Amino acid sequence: MQPYATWKYVVLIVVMILGALYAAPNLYGEDPAVQIATQSGDPLANDFGDVVSKSLVTANVQAKRSDLANQQWLISFNDEAAQRTAADALKRDLGNGYVVALTFASKTPEWLRSIGAKPMTLGLDLRGGVHFLLEVDIADVQKKAVERYLTDLPAFLRKQDIRYTGRRQTENAVQLDFADADKLSAAKSALSKEYSELTLTVPPASPMTLEAKMSDIEAKRIVDFAVKQNLTTLRNRVNQLGVAEPLVQRQGQSRIVVELPGVTDATQVESLLGATATLEYRAVDESDASVAAATGIVPPDDELFYTRDGRRPVLLKKDVIAAGSQLVDASSTVDQDGSPAVSVTLDGSGAKKMFDFTEKNVGKPMAVLFKEREVVTNYNAKGEPMREHRDVEEIISIATIRGVFGKRFQTTGLQSKEAHDLAILLRAGALAAPVDIVEVRTIGPSLGADNIRRGFQAAVLGLAMVMVFMIIYYRVFGAFAIAALVLNIVLIIAGMSIMSATLTMPGIAAMVLTMGIAVDANVLIYERIREELRDGQTPHASIEAGYDRAFLTIADANVTVLIGTIVLFAMGAGPVKGFAITLALGIVTSQFTAIVGSRSLAYLVFAKRKLKDLPIW
């Protein structure tokens, strides 16, 4: 028998070492920790570490580690008491603008971290938390868009002096009636220039009617916009919750998943996710606001507000020019000069009021007031989070009116980042499309811990039983198979850790199932070897034939299981996706460990010996 090629041993050993290294972080456990990020999502200041250590020194808390990780500052402690004291101190010292969350930090040592090794992420079913599935009401979004066209199109035609005789709204289109064909065609050409996103047709049944419908691309764009707007709003809100590692993600066309590990009071979170921010365009009273701020005496038509940046007092008129519900779109862009700007689109009624206002107020300032319900998270003596609502009203932009405008206008004179932030805030404040909560799953922390314990026990029992069976039945070769199986489990864990895949309870089930399937490959090989021996082949020839002939069969069988898992991955969500990933990974690694791994061992032990029979039965 030819000895197994040296390079195969080298590959096997390298894979073993890498597998062990990358699986190792899962053994270290976790320290209680505090995680800090800016509320706006901006990077932390360069000297942030000094601020933190000063605060910790004042509070007399000893930190175990304190450094930057993924744009967030992570401080780990030896015990939970220190963690809570530090969190309170940091919250007090840092003030608004920062999110301070309680979390856990892996104890993985520095040298492992430096090669990118990290523990697996645990799914909500293993660590507890809340999972929300929200659905954006698409029908409502589209209906509102059609309603806007119902006011916008006639207004445009009046401005162009093209007379129509009637207008109405159908399910997904606007219909305009005309007195004669000339007016209709004039309207059609004028509208098609101004509203290129609309498809204009004349229904055969009524030749004097023009039907305006959003093109499919436009309809999709509107839905996209509404969903993204909700995503932005939800992210802002979730950041305020002070939850470590929250997940806010779009799922499919109109759904949004929000996952909050460690949170169990779904009720409060739900009310927060459901609430919407609004904004108002208002005129600025140019008289000195500092007097009003100091004395508390505000002119009767005015209200006193502060700017978001710099907390400068400003007096605003009580009258609202346009509100968030009239905002159709807001995006950061560049103006004609190439400098950053925010481009805003209002709907028909908003545009009309804006036009009337700007006509009389060119050269005067106008402000955007942002109103939002904010959540403040504090921790009580027991370390439980206490969340309170607080209404926040801040001025996010003041700009001088440069000309008369209505439907579309730009805010210029901004830095690039300012433009970006303003656009996000404007979108968050526009009345978001209604959102329904279609699924909520709350998993208590005790259930999560139980699941881990049970999954672990089942895996150990499964492995033990398979081990006993294989060794009794296949003797030394059974031991090879078990060694390969253990390596397989290590590789699954390492692979999951490297891919940052989430381990779920079904994932643990998949790992246990993989043990059964991975051993199958060895059973197939060993039965083949026995068969060859029965047929009178020499032991060495039998080993070779067993491995060579079984290879393709095993590959074929594994491919069909993979097909099943790919389908599962494509359709599944959450825990089931975890199952699919774990099973797929397990099958791929088993193809390597069960064949190359166990073959190497068999060759290592038997290749150079003179044999009459094999210890395989």
Added chain:
Amino acid sequence: MRIFAKVPNINFMAQRRTGLIVSSLLTIGVILLLVFRGLNFGIDFTGGVLVEVVYPQSVELDSVRQDLAAGGYHKPTVQYFGGTQDVLIRLAPEDKASSSEISAHVLQALGAEQKNVQLRRIEFVGPQVGDELTVNGSLAMLFAFIGIALYIMFRFEWKFAIGAIAALIHDAIMVLGFLSIFWVEFDLTTLAAILALIGYSNNETIVIFDRVRENLINQRKGTIYDVVNLSVNQTLLRSVITHVTTLLVCTALFLLGGASVHSFSVSMIVGVIVATYSSIYVSTGLAVALGVSREDLLPPEVKEIDEMP
């Protein structure tokens, strides 16, 4: 250790007609069962509210039901989940009420504060999500069938593909039938088990097919009937051993994995047992009945020189 001293010689194919007829009748019977009795769908599919709570000591289900009835919930499903302290409550989907309102109400009705009842989990699934999952789940099975069929056609031959798919459908239906008879909850994890099982049960079929092909190529004598019989006998041991190991791990999951993987492990256990039978009598039997021949599987012969001009 040897179970068989030599390769067994059982004439499996002698009963192949009986096997196919029995399988067909069973499948039809189970389909009728599924139509009339249906499955115990979990809230993943039906929508609704599921609450799992733990009492500090054993609790009577009737007293839980009374508490809930007093709180205005008249048709809850209440059952033990794991032990007699752990109770699972299912409520039908309600219109309008938000999930958190429902959960707060339920806990209040149970007297959670006074009785020190601990909340383990609350799941609320809207009806639209459930409907969609039913559609997606069915589609997933269909795609898995098609994917596997294409692969077998590519690696073997269409008669084998039909046999294999018939076996997969047979296995999936038998497991569903078992779940229906014993009224085991069918949730998303159970669906995952069935999809994994489809892949696993196909494993069996492929091992036999592979051996059939190898034997057809190596032994030019003997009818297809003999070759199939020989192949099934040769792979029988391996099937038994593999099933033992898979059954061992699934039993471990069933015993220790907790209630959340019960339906998963039960489906796997039943599926593995059914797959042993179906790989012989449904997939292989059907492929033979469809007239698989030696020519179907042999590599195309090199053309003789006399065809040269």
